[in-house]
Amino acid sequence: MDQALIACHECDLLQRPPPLGADTVARCRRCLSLLYRPTDENIDRPLAFTLSAAILFVIANIFPIVGLELQGQNTTATLIGTAQALYQQQDMKLLGALVFFTTVLVPGLQLTAMSYLLISLRIGHIPRMLALALRVLQAVRPWGMVEVFILGLLISIVKLRGVATVVPGIALWTFGGLLMMIAAAIASFDARAIWSKQDLRR
Amino acid sequence: MSANALTAAEAGLLPCLTCGLLSRRTHADAAACPRCGARLHLRKPASLLRAWTFLVAAMILYIPANVLPIMETESIFDSQSDTILSGVVFLWTSGSWPLAIIVFVASITVPLLKMLSLMTLLIAVHRGVRKHCYDLTRLYRLLELIGRWSMLDIYVLAILVTLVQLRVFGKVTPAPGALAFGAVVVLTILATMSFDPRLIWDSARREERYGRTT
Numbered sequence: 001m002d003q004a005l006i007a008c009h010e011c012d013l014l015q016r017p018p019p020l021g022a023d024t025v026a027r028c029r030r031c032l033s034l035l036y037r038p039t040d041e042n043i044d045r046p047l048a049f050t051l052s053a054a055i056l057f058v059i060a061n062i063f064p065i066v067g068l069e070l071q072g073q074n075t076t077a078t079l080i081g082t083a084q085a086l087y088q089q090q091d092m093k094l095l096g097a098l099v100f101f102t103t104v105l106v107p108g109l110q111l112t113a114m115s116y117l118l119i120s121l122r123i124g125h126i127p128r129m130l131a132l133a134l135r136v137l138q139a140v141r142p143w144g145m146v147e148v149f150i151l152g153l154l155i156s157i158v159k160l161r162g163v164a165t166v167v168p169g170i171a172l173w174t175f176g177g178l179l180m181m182i183a184a185a186i187a188s189f190d191a192r193a194i195w196s197k198q199d200l201r202r
Numbered sequence: 203m204s205a206n207a208l209t210a211a212e213a214g215l216l217p218c219l220t221c222g223l224l225s226r227r228t229h230a231d232a233a234a235c236p237r238c239g240a241r242l243h244l245r246k247p248a249s250l251l252r253a254w255t256f257l258v259a260a261m262i263l264y265i266p267a268n269v270l271p272i273m274e275t276e277s278i279f280d281s282q283s284d285t286i287l288s289g290v291v292f293l294w295t296s297g298s299w300p301l302a303i304i305v306f307v308a309s310i311t312v313p314l315l316k317m318l319s320l321m322t323l324l325i326a327v328h329r330g331v332r333k334h335c336y337d338l339t340r341l342y343r344l345l346e347l348i349g350r351w352s353m354l355d356i357y358v359l360a361i362l363v364t365l366v367q368l369r370v371f372g373k374v375t376p377a378p379g380a381l382a383f384g385a386v387v388v389l390t391i392l393a394t395m396s397f398d399p400r401l402i403w404d405s406a407r408r409e410e411r412y413g414r415t416t
Contacts, residue, residue, distance in 0.1 A: 007224055009219055014210050014215070075364070075366075086363055094381065098388065099360050142346070152354050152356075155293070155305060160365065195237065
């Protein structure tokens with residue numbers, strides 16, 4: 001009986017899940033917050049977005065993003081390298097850790113958990129650590145900030161433009177794609193559908 | 203809306219914020235969700251106290267974050283320290299005014315608006331909400347959405363520190379203001395996470411029932 005009803009997460013109103021037409025979303029009838037999106041049984045789409053994002057993320061982590069060149073000297077920055085550079089400064093360990101956490105660890109965790117869940121479901125079995133993976137995803141979500149980092153990158157390039165030659169690195173080209181793929185993967189990932197698969201197992 | 207509609211709390215049910223499952227409430231308020239194992243609470247625990255604590259800490263640190271320099275630039279000729287605001291001024295005078303506006307909004311306006319909005323929400327819940335529940339909920343949703351963008355200046359700093367390490371054109375090092383600024387961003391995100399928007403509606407429901415008689 002309880003499962004026929006849902007409670008809004010933002011105002012706690014108990015309501016019957018409204019039926020959904022194509023391209024509509026269910027909203028709370030009191031506070032209009034998003035209750036759920038239509039369940040898509042086909043997981044190929046979120047899987048494709050997640051795997052593309054994961055590949056781009058690996059490339060973005062391996063190769064330098066930008067370099068700086070002046071009178072024969074040059075420096076380069078990688079994603080982890082920027083966190084490390086802060087970490088090595090005096091008294092800036094916390095800030096370096098924060099940069100690492102928000103740009104490397106959290107996006108990495110998100111993509112790993114999503115790939116794990118979607119690949120398992122795609123090959124037809126319910127993953128053993130399903131509950132754990134979904135809980136991790138929910139918990140880290142506010143802390144993934146790759147898109148903010150990309151804007152920061154743009155601003156840094158503009159700031160350095162006049163001082164030295166800015167050399168784009170290989171990873172820079174992946175960031176545009178990464179930005180879109182991460183957003184698409186997270187938006188198309190339907191935790192509610194996966195929880196209902198978990199229910200079927202019982 | 204309709205006064206006779208029940209909330210999950212009033213119906214004796216505990217909603218799981220992680221997986222959405224509704225469980226019947228037992229006497230204890232610290233049960234685990236039978237489906238996903240997350241802790242179940244009727245409302246986020248000590249929501250107002252936690253939100254106020256993080257908010258006040260953020261407000262205090264907002265001052266050094268803006269007054270102290272966030273980075274120091276050394277070159278062979280001179281050295282210079284930059285605050286958040288002087289970074290914006292630099293972008294503006296070097297002709298990149300669209301970026302100057304973005305940085306100004308992300309680093310100065312957004313944290314300030316966030317703190318003022320959180321204060322509005324908290325005070326509204328304490329005093330009892332009669333109207334505008336919907337607007338307050340929307341304000342909360344907006345806070346969740348924009349909070350992360352304040353990290354912008356921290357990333358710019360990290361990239362500059364990494365790249366500008368050459369003797370020929372100097373060296374950029376982070377300064378204490380950056381630490382305070384990073385703390386403000388983290389604290390306001392934590393304050394937003396601690397606040398439970400359902401308290402707005404609970405407070406309105408209380409006002410509706412008991413407010414008029416007193």
